[in-house]
Amino acid sequence: MTNGLSREQVVNGSLLALLLAAPLIAAALDEPFYVSLATRVAILALAGVGLNLALGYGGMVSFGHAAFFGLGGYVAGIAAFHAFEESAFLTWPFTIGGSDQLLVVWTVTALVVALVALAIGAVSLRTSGVYFIMITLAFAQMIYYLAISLPTYGGEDGLSIYLRNQLPMGDSAEPLTFFFVCYGLLLLALFVSARLVASRFGAALQCARMNEVRLATLGIAPFPVKLTAFVLSAVITGIAGALFADLNGFVGPSMLSWHRSGEIMIFVILGGVGRLFGPLAGAALFILLESFVGGFTDRWQLILGAVLLAVVLFARGGLIGLLAGKLRHG
């Protein structure tokens, strides 16, 4: 296996090719529903890639990533709302208006999510294990209730995005174009993750997961390493949230709910914790089950539960582990 591609690389490449082929074929057959389905997979996979950085590589079991996903969604929604109304988000001390530009939305999402994640992480990372899970959940619930209590932005009903935020070139309202945008960002996030994990920072992060005592003893304080990873992870998930709101033309508190945190976690676990393409495999399987089994029965989550159980009990490397074999470490 020293020459050519490893089995995992082949599996990863096939997944990417499949995800690219599906909407192209669907568009050719004039089936826009499947284009939108593939877009969902790409976006949710992106959210999972974000969580995987914290959970898979850093061992930080965040049960609050919906907070970042939803924040991204609300940035997209609120920006579009003010752009549509031609009103201002803030008038004092300076004026901040809305925006219908995706690039602006993403930049603001990254900044807002990074700040919130920095605050949440700085508090949460002082705990570990089950306390960390609970405290991240608690923060996410706080943001959830904050969103519900904002009548300007729809409160419990959420906020519709009447016009999808725009690209500097191309028409983002065109389903296939929007798919390419999401797919491109997924590729970018995968690439950045791969580089990060293989870098010095990645080595330190993984050591923090395996043995924090050892990391500190070598002279690297674990806290800043984990906090950095947590913030990066949140930003990726936040961008996914912004895309998700634009895809659906809607953002509501459900994007911030703990169910959503659980779902993102399921993508990662289903696909393979700490496997680069795990979230993509997991999100794809999740959406397939939801759409196709969900088409037959409302109880599709029973099947999901059984699959999840099987993965946790028998295939610790998740789907990727099943397809590509055990992870090899260097």
Add this chain to the structure above:
Amino acid sequence: MAEPLLELNGLSKSFGALKACDGVDLTLLPGEIHALIGPNGAGKSTLIAQVAGWLRPDAGAISLLGQPAVHLSVAARARRGLGRTFQISSLASEFSALGNVRLALQARERGAFGFWSPVRKDRRLREEALAVLARVGLEERAEVPVTTLSHGERRLLEVALALALRPKLLLLDEPMAGLGPEGTRALTAFLRTLKAEAGILLVEHDMDAVFALADRISVLVYGRIIASGPPEEIRRSAAVREAYLGDAA
């Protein structure tokens, strides 16, 4: 007298009513092996935890290389030049031996910084890591995951990790534990060559190794140092015999 690498002054730590560490004074000079012995429950672990930075003492001072260190974190003390090994091997278990040493080397250079270049492709880092592994005789086992290393090999890897930091002083917590007579002899010989490079505070239960290696021995009983001096003096001390060597013999 040369400036001590490590100086403890009146170090005290209590857990409730238990004085695990009761006004301990201790110094480690450059080029020496200072052994710390004591029966189980004497407070050795508490003392080590305070020196390494895991426990904050209730009272007293710690200075590393002449600088006050009580307020420093574990990582900061390591960067000042404190290398240590653990009584029970504590390694990054999913990495190879090489991966572990590489991490130690990168820690010495610029910590976790470096977000883009693949660390495995850094040839200089790899060569340096192999050189460190060679010092403890593990170069052949470099690519082996830590989980498949033998107990003895893990003990040696612990020492290699401490050495990779180019420490000014070493805190070795029962390095001989579970090594067997052969391994103990080899490590004893190795530590003797090491002391010129870094002073060693050695906590060890193997009395043969302690008396063969130590320039000075301090005896800790119930959180207090009851005797401190050259090995011969300790061997002759009646108090030590009664408190410790007596029940070992």
